[in-house]
Amino acid sequence: MIDSPAARLAALGIVLPAAAAPVANYVAAVRTGTLLVVSGQLPLVEGRLSASGKLGGGVTVEVGALAARFCMINLIAQLDAALGGLEKVRRVVRLGGFIACTPDFTQHATVMNGASDLAVAVFGDPGRHARSTVGVPSLPLDAPVEVEGLFEVDGF
Amino acid sequence: MIDSPAARLAALGIVLPAAAAPVANYVAAVRTGTLLVVSGQLPLVEGRLSASGKLGGGVTVEVGALAARFCMINLIAQLDAALGGLEKVRRVVRLGGFIACTPDFTQHATVMNGASDLAVAVFGDPGRHARSTVGVPSLPLDAPVEVEGLFEVDGF
Amino acid sequence: MIDSPAARLAALGIVLPAAAAPVANYVAAVRTGTLLVVSGQLPLVEGRLSASGKLGGGVTVEVGALAARFCMINLIAQLDAALGGLEKVRRVVRLGGFIACTPDFTQHATVMNGASDLAVAVFGDPGRHARSTVGVPSLPLDAPVEVEGLFEVDGF
Numbered sequence: 394m395i396d397s398p399a400a401r402l403a404a405l406g407i408v409l410p411a412a413a414a415p416v417a418n419y420v421a422a423v424r425t426g427t428l429l430v431v432s433g434q435l436p437l438v439e440g441r442l443s444a445s446g447k448l449g450g451g452v453t454v455e456v457g458a459l460a461a462r463f464c465m466i467n468l469i470a471q472l473d474a475a476l477g478g479l480e481k482v483r484r485v486v487r488l489g490g491f492i493a494c495t496p497d498f499t500q501h502a503t504v505m506n507g508a509s510d511l512a513v514a515v516f517g518d519p520g521r522h523a524r525s526t527v528g529v530p531s532l533p534l535d536a537p538v539e540v541e542g543l544f545e546v547d548g549f
Numbered sequence: 550m551i552d553s554p555a556a557r558l559a560a561l562g563i564v565l566p567a568a569a570a571p572v573a574n575y576v577a578a579v580r581t582g583t584l585l586v587v588s589g590q591l592p593l594v595e596g597r598l599s600a601s602g603k604l605g606g607g608v609t610v611e612v613g614a615l616a617a618r619f620c621m622i623n624l625i626a627q628l629d630a631a632l633g634g635l636e637k638v639r640r641v642v643r644l645g646g647f648i649a650c651t652p653d654f655t656q657h658a659t660v661m662n663g664a665s666d667l668a669v670a671v672f673g674d675p676g677r678h679a680r681s682t683v684g685v686p687s688l689p690l691d692a693p694v695e696v697e698g699l700f701e702v703d704g705f
Numbered sequence: 706m707i708d709s710p711a712a713r714l715a716a717l718g719i720v721l722p723a724a725a726a727p728v729a730n731y732v733a734a735v736r737t738g739t740l741l742v743v744s745g746q747l748p749l750v751e752g753r754l755s756a757s758g759k760l761g762g763g764v765t766v767e768v769g770a771l772a773a774r775f776c777m778i779n780l781i782a783q784l785d786a787a788l789g790g791l792e793k794v795r796r797v798v799r800l801g802g803f804i805a806c807t808p809d810f811t812q813h814a815t816v817m818n819g820a821s822d823l824a825v826a827v828f829g830d831p832g833r834h835a836r837s838t839v840g841v842p843s844l845p846l847d848a849p850v851e852v853e854g855l856f857e858v859d860g861f
Contacts, residue, residue: 418818420834425798430799430855432836484581487586487588494686498687499691502573521576524575527685527688529685529686530686530840530841532840533838535811582738583737584737651842654842656845665731677735680744683841686842
């Protein structure tokens with residue numbers, strides 16, 4: 394039976410990467426009470442961006458949505474590392490999506506669905522989240538997408 | 550006597566629209582403890598944007614501020630739908646304003662006041678909020694403004 | 706012994722400015738439970754921006770990082786004013802960094818380190834925070850950087 398986030402990840406063929414260490418003087422996740430705030434994640438796959446550039450420029454909506462999915466995988470890896478297991482996630486409260494794009498781009502929501510759809514696929518109903526999605530002119534390392542997360546977690 | 554958010558809305562001649570359903574795999578609002586996180590709202594009026602384009606481009610500061618006000622109306626509609634009544638709102642904690650604009654635009658604060666002023670007009674002193682306002686190159690559907698909200702609400 | 710945020714500020718030669726009043730219908734900080742949300746701060750020094758313009762344009766990474774540091778000083782001033790003392794800060798939970806930049810700029814993280822490094826220098830280990838850093842086309846008043854903060858604070 395597929396009834397846990399870990400089992401759903403496995404059924405999707407996703408192996409969580411090692412949680413990436415921040416490259417500067419900050420941390421990947423901070424818990425306060427039953428909230429866990431996870432830093433903005435880039436679509437890094439084994440240390441490299443899955444794509445670089447901008448939506449409306451050289452990056453297609455499909456490639457952008459895949460990048461958003463990789464951001465979500467990295468958010469889940471950070472959750473797993475911070476909590477010692479995904480079963481402690483009670484709710485995906487909010488995802489914030491930043492889409493690097495040209496001024497005429499309008500399909501931000503479709504790109505961000507790459508992250509949102511995976512959140513629901515992995516966490517089920519508690520994966521349904523509030524969300525804000527906006528365009529940005531550029532992101533660190535020329536990434537096309539960055540996604541940050543707020544989660545409700547079990548007390549300790 | 551005007552002493553409730555609903556009465557103040559009526560005095561302002563504002564009829565709350567039906568809360569818009571998200572167009573993708575996310576939800577309009579998530580409650581965690583006494584916090585309610587509401588997804589970024591666009592200035593949709595009966596399913597259409599009140600304006601489209603950018604500040605510093607074809608959208609004037611006045612039209613932008615009106616768009617921000619419509620975003621706030623939609624946030625209030627989401628609050629009302631999520632809580633079953635505005636009297637359960639204890640505090641507008643934070644509004645995040647994203648202003649689609651040209652690189653030379655500098656009057657973000659004036660645009661965002663369209664949302665902030667309405668928050669205070671409807672909720673009174675508890676409507677006074679923390680706020681971050683930034684420019685963005687583009688927003689979903691070519692909207693000129695998007696506003697997200699964080700609210701403190703009564704326990705259930 | 707340097708074992709308090711106030712002592713560390715003094716050791717760094719930083720005199721906190723008077724907390725700036727918001728220029729519109731919002732407030733600098735809102736507390737909800739043990740969370741304090743502080744509005745986005747600009748790099749204002751005695752009422753003037755430490756720099757204006759964009760990264761990748763006329764503003765160098767060094768000047769941008771210094772601007773981020775001034776934003777952090779202003780966040781700390783707001784904390785001090787809201788709490789009546791920095792010893793009530795339990796944790797810097799999250800910093801959100803908005804970097805006004807050209808579309809080809811990629812060193813957002815280095816700029817934002819100006820804020821993050823000061824947070825850790827002043828608050829020590831509890832100063833280590835989650836963080837999201839993104840580019841924006843423009844900011845209020847043509848500021849190069851804006852930083853917002855979320856803090857865990859003592860109950861009252």
